[in-house]
Amino acid sequence: MSLTRIHNLSISLDGFGTGEPQSADAPFGHAGERLHEWMFGTRFWDAGGTAGVDNAFAERHSHGIGAEIMGANKFGPPGWQDDTAWKGWWGPNPPFHTPTFVLTHRPRPSIEMEGGTTFHFLAAAPAEALETAREAAEGRDVRIGGGPTVVRDFLAAGLVDHMHLVQVPIVLGRGVRIWDGLEALEDAYDVEAVSSPSGVTHLTFTRKAGS
Numbered sequence: 001m002s003l004t005r006i007h008n009l010s011i012s013l014d015g016f017g018t019g020e021p022q023s024a025d026a027p028f029g030h031a032g033e034r035l036h037e038w039m040f041g042t043r044f045w046d047a048g049g050t051a052g053v054d055n056a057f058a059e060r061h062s063h064g065i066g067a068e069i070m071g072a073n074k075f076g077p078p079g080w081q082d083d084t085a086w087k088g089w090w091g092p093n094p095p096f097h098t099p100t101f102v103l104t105h106r107p108r109p110s111i112e113m114e115g116g117t118t119f120h121f122l123a124a125a126p127a128e129a130l131e132t133a134r135e136a137a138e139g140r141d142v143r144i145g146g147g148p149t150v151v152r153d154f155l156a157a158g159l160v161d162h163m164h165l166v167q168v169p170i171v172l173g174r175g176v177r178i179w180d181g182l183e184a185l186e187d188a189y190d191v192e193a194v195s196s197p198s199g200v201t202h203l204t205f206t207r208k209a210g211s
């Protein structure tokens with residue numbers, strides 16, 4: 001069965017998945033790179049990195065994934081829709097290597113990149129977008145790639161089977177939070193936590209049978 005999964009979603013202690021304001025120079029606003037420093041130190045990110053707990057979680061990101069869904073604000077800085085040449089942050093060979101669906105109210109024609117990534121742009125409710133992505137995934141799982149707004153919407157719609165969150169010991173105070181409107185979300189999931197020597201906590205939410 002094809003699952004809907006979230007991986008490596010890094011949040012502050014106060015639940016923010018990005019700081020503010022987002023811009024071309026500061027994609028995560030005042031958070032800078034602090035939400036992902038744990039990942040930059042792993043072998044998943046850098047061949048010279050660590051191979052411990054953080055790496056074991058990080059590398060699950062790509063296994064068995066056949067498509068990704070991301071939000072417009074992950075794909076580019078505010079106003080990217082006005083730049084017809086914008087193809088995302090990631091250069092000619094983005095790290096997705098599958099069909100990748102960008103949710104936006106201003107869709108544009110698909111863009112085929114190197115390495116198997118094709119960006120498709122669609123305005124669709126979460127369930128409909130998931131159906132489209134699942135078809136493209138050809139039996140493999142669909143990853144919800146963020147940002148926090150899109151993650152929150154898919155969680156609220158009850159569409160997420162497995163979520164790996166990384167709680168980073170920083171307090172951002174402002175930005176985009178993932179938990180708003182998700183009261184008692186944990187009731188539908190088996191939740192586990194693993195502390196890493198790097199200082200982050202890996203949390204997994206696995207949907208309970210029948211939820």
Ligand SMILES: NC(=O)c1ccc[n+]([C@@H]2O[C@H](COP(=O)([O-])OP(=O)(O)OC[C@H]3O[C@@H](n4cnc5c(N)ncnc54)[C@H](OP(=O)(O)O)[C@@H]3O)[C@@H](O)[C@H]2O)c1
Pocket residue numbers: 008009010011016017018022027028029035070071072073074075103104105106122123124125126145146147148149150151153176
């Ligand atoms: N912490 C992490 O691990 C992590 C992971 C990924 C990304 N990020 C960061 O998170 C930030 C982006 O997050 P965000 O919460 O601001 O935004 P986001 O979730 O990336 O995108 C939200 C936007 O996507 C479009 N959208 C969402 N649902 C839609 C739908 N059903 N139909 C059509 N369009 C839809 C809307 O944009 P329009 O109306 O403008 O089209 C909406 O404003 C970036 O800084 C990114 O780098 C963090």
